[in-house]
Amino acid sequence: MKKFFLVLFTFLGLHSFSQTYNLSDFEPKEMHNSIRLSYVLIHQPVNQVSYGLDPTMGFVGFNYNIPINDWLYTGAGFHGAITGDQGGLFTLGVNLGVNLPIYKNLYFDANVHFGGGGGYRSLVNGGGIIIPNIGLQFKKKGYSFGVQYTYVNFFTGIQKNDNVSVFVEIPTLLRTSSYADAQKTFIVNNKSKDKFWKKPAVKSVQQITFDYFFPFGNSRTDASTTPSYKQIEHTLSVLGFEYQRYLNKNTFIYAHVDAMYSGLTAGFMDVFFGAGKNFIETKHVNFFGKFGIGAAGGRIFPEGGLAIYPSAGFDVKLTKQFGLSTHAGYHKSVGGIASFEAITAGFSLKYYGLSGGTSHPFTDEKVTKIKTQGIQISAQNQTYFDVAKFGIPASDLQLIALKVNYDLNKRFYIAGEASFAYEGKSGGYAHGIFGLGIKSNKFANDKLSLFAEAAAGVAGGGRVDSGEGILVRPTVGINYHVNDDFSFNIAGGQMWSPYGNVNSSNINIGLSYGLSILNAKK
Secondary structure (H helix, E strand, C coil), rough: HHHHHHHHHHHHHHCCCEEEEEHCCCCCEEEEEEEEEEEEEECCHHCCCCCCCCEEEEEEEEEEEEECCCCCEEEEEEEEEEECCCCEEEEEEEEEEEEEEEEEEEEEEEEEEEEEECCHHHCCCCCCCEEEEEEEEEEEEEEEEEEEEEEEEECCCEEEEEEEEEEEEEEEEEEEEEHHHCCCCECCCCCCHHHHHCCCCCCEEEEEEEEEEEEEEEEEEEECCCCCCCCCCCCEEEEEEEEEEEECCCCEEEEEEEEEEECCCCCCEEEEEEEEEEECCCCEEEEEEEEEEEEEEECCCCCCEEEEEEEEEEEHHHHHHHHEEEEEEEEECCCCCCCEEEEEEEEEEEEEECCCCCCCCCCCCCCCCEEEEEEEEEEEEEEEEEEEECCCEEEEEEEEEEEEECCCCCEEEEEEEEEEECCCCCCCCCCEEEEEECCCEEEECCCEEEEEEEEEEEEEECEEEECCEEEEEEEEEEEECCCCCEEEEEEEEEEEEECCCCCEEEEEEEEEEEEEEEEECC
């Protein structure tokens, strides 16, 4: 076994070897993106259903927007319920919008969001959603707020309503280069006069979390169990991902998402945003605390969705880039008749990064090298054929997916994906998967390349018969490269649930954008 790992790491190391270049050998670029947080109050179709339904739902959005030019932008984002009784309603989609100046700091802004998701399947049916917005935006030093007319339309179902919405927008800067520069090493010359290289790097942490929830109090299931709304008295297992960005040496903000894979019928997920602080930090050990607020629900008693999640723990740094963390917390739904609450405990695998600059942001320590890391971001339409369900007939599903490929070297990559149903009578179904991929060299005049992936993760919702949620999906496919950064891809594969009855063929069609992250190395 030791010989196997030695050969494997040697093989990966040989493939990741890269020639050394000077910073002047490539052109970096700055992407002036933004994060938009929105809120709208939606009236519910209480007269069109035979069961009790709160008359309104608070609906929040988190969208990451990327400018295409001075007036056109695109992006992607989540929406979720935080008030009413639609806790667990989440959507995922893509945006396209225009932003035009009117007078001084006042702008006209209009956009449309298309995606999939849902909560009550009887309200959203297939789960497809379109959200057009039109209104005014006031900008000041990159920050802004706005008021818009918004129409939330689950066009496959009966859940739809218009109202006035509000939003705030926060600028964010991403320093990158072309995907053609990926997996290269550039020597930092501190004599460079380029203003781009005078800026400090950004410190961030990415982690995969494995948590266990221990419910107590009045935590109850939804109506899918027998008997309905029964007390939850057993451990729930959760898989998650978290991104942290440091504001100063000890303080960070973060985004966190979880999906449950054991303990309940598949369908529970949560999304949190918050801030944290490192209270004690040594060379190898770090003690931290953090507090998140967000939305949660699915397969628990119907609630508004608003939730809080304070936690604390410590990290052990194994290397400069990797570490292990253990933590405990308190997951609490805010409001509701049978508010879900649980003590949580778990561990995570952490990756520490510096990117986009030639000095440490908080110590001013200079770096010696920039190593470019290739990343591809894809939007896909996924078709799954004859998907098994419980209580309703099997059918084909259409999903919208956002996918990120993180290159380990020029041959292998790690893939992460989130997909939500928008057609197929399973609104509310979603899955999140991670996997390992391998890709070929380009051929046919550098226009084509092949790839294969093996992935697994968590799935649930929409009466899809995935058991408690474990999902496996291998795929093979082909890329058509438009240029160094853009490519179209098509793939086919098989999706099955080891503890459910799903066993479906699938086809994925997508558009990918590649870029290189500028990792700073001391």
